[in-house]
Amino acid sequence: MDALAEAVIAGASPAALQREAVPISYTAAHLRAADIGMFDGCEDADVRRSLRVGGVPMPSLAPDEVLVAVMASSINYNTVWSAMFQPMPTFNFLKRYGKRGGDALRHDQPHHVVGSDGAGVVVRAGAAVRRWKIGDHVVVSCIQVDDHEPATHADSVLGAEQRAWGYETNFGGLAHYTVVKASQLITKPGHLTWEEAASNMLTATTSYRMLIGDKGARIKVGDIVLIWGATGGLGAFAVQLVKQAGGIPVGVVGSEAKERALSALGCDVAINRMEIGLTDDATPEQTIEQGKRLGRIIRKKVGEDPHVAFDYVGRATFGISVFVVRRGGTVVTCGSSTGFQHTYDNRYLWMNSKRILGSHAANLNEQAECARLFNLGKISPVLSAVYPLDEVGDAARLVQKNEHMGKVGVLCMAPKEGMGITDQELRDSIGEARMNPLRAV
Structure with a gap:
């Protein structure tokens, strides 16, 4: 480990961090452009084969950027997609970004450092950075934006130049260091460990925008919300947000163990997907039958049809979501882990005045509002496992195979785990048992 990293781990002062030289290379989980095509003809695109951990060159710092020593990160499904080179190699994003010239050229490399979550310590700040300084403890937003673009100032997610950090950009969070824009930073909640803080921002804030934000479903007290994959990274936060908003979460999961995890999260209703007869390749007729079956189950357990369906599963569930929400209901979607091509019977949409709402990540204000909920103890991290960086392939494989619950930290x-707490009093007031409900399942 380099001298700057050793100083960070030792908790050195900002002045001491400034004195240590930035290394010319660093350890990172990365993909290689030379490996594109390695899964051609393979039935199983095992991400352990493509994710490599080793040294990569340290990039230069633009005036509006900071260098963060990454203490911890986590696995998101976009890292799985990246490592599978699906639906397209992420090097296509890097090449396209590099064509902008200037500082963007740095991103077009034969290696791609992946990862869209991170918590750590600022160790360098560009000349144009005002709000952040060396030594600050931060979490990193997954979205990079162009603040010269007018749309960014209305809603940064709508900007044409917004990009997912560590997926559509290089220098991601699964590494010892990351280069990010200063506009990506939020103060780390002091009561959380590094790994807890690093596991929240992408999924919790995405769920926040989908359900709570004014661009999302805007759920209210008493709303029944169907949550597919309710113990996944997005779903586990959705359950908590619905409960805090006064709604009734109805979670769908795939095993008895995950049903127990839903109970630990406080979910009102747990449904095993086996009760629905859910399949990934259902015909249109089977989809309607599955929807009818699910509707009967929900009405039996809650008494009404759901107001909202929270759907990031995609192809296997989307047609059911459109069918099962009540008249005037909303299907809000942000991803498609089972496939991007969705089919549904449009009669049930238009004749019942339902709506489909696409949502992507969250803007910085929504992320700050979500971070505030962590500080208030209203929502908690949902870590279920933590891996060291040199086992990142195993961590990503767990998510690829859907054998995890909540978030998998790195x-x-x-x-070691447990470091980074600077507000023990707040942690004690919230209670250790509430900090990671899924780790006790």
Whole structure:
């Protein structure tokens, strides 16, 4: 480990961090452009084969950027997509970004450092950075935006130049260091460990925008919300947000163990997907039958049809979501882990005045509002496992096979779990049992 990293781990002062030289290379989980095509003809695109951990060159710092020593990160499904080179190699994004010239050229490399979550310590700040300084403890937003673009100032997610950090950009969070824009930073909640703080921002804030934000479903007290994959990274936060908003979460999961996890999260209703007869390749007729079956189950357990369906599963569930929400209901979607091509019977949409709402990540204000909920103890991290960086392939494989619950954390520079707490009093007031409900399942 380099001298700057050792100083960060030791909790050195900002002045001491400034004195240490930035290394010319660093350890990172990355993909290689030379490996594109390695899964051609393979039935199983095992991400352990493509995700590599090793040294990569340290990029230069633009005036509006900071260098963060990453203490911990986590696995998101976009890292799985990246490592599968599906639906397209992410090097296509990097090449397109590089064509903008200037500082963007740095991103077009034969290696791609992946990862869209991170928590750590600012160790360098560009000349144009005002709000952040060396030594600050931060979490990193997954969205990079162009603040010279007018749309960014209305809603940064709508800007044509917004990009998912570590997916559509290089220098992601599954590494010892990351280069990010200063506009991506939020103060780390002091009561959380590095790995807890690093596991929240992408999924919790995405769920926040989908359900709570004014661009989302805007759920209210008493709303019944169907949550597919309710113990996944997005779903587990959705359950908590619905409960805090006074709604009734109805979670669908795939095993008895996950039903127990839903209970630990406080979910009102748990439904095993086997009760629905859910299949990934249902015909239109089977989809309607599955929807009818699910509707009967929900009405039996709750008494009404759902107001909202929270759907990031995609192809296998989307047609059911459109069918099962009540007249005037909303299907809000942000991803498609089972496939991007969705089919549904449009009669049930238009004749019942339902709506489909697409949602992507969250803007910085929504992320700050979501971070505030963590500080208030209203929502909690949902870590279920933590891996060291050199086992990142195993961590990503767990998510690829859907054998995880909640979030899978990755220790980057942090040598062990449990580090990074600076507000023990707040943590004690919230209670240790509430900090990671899925780890006790």
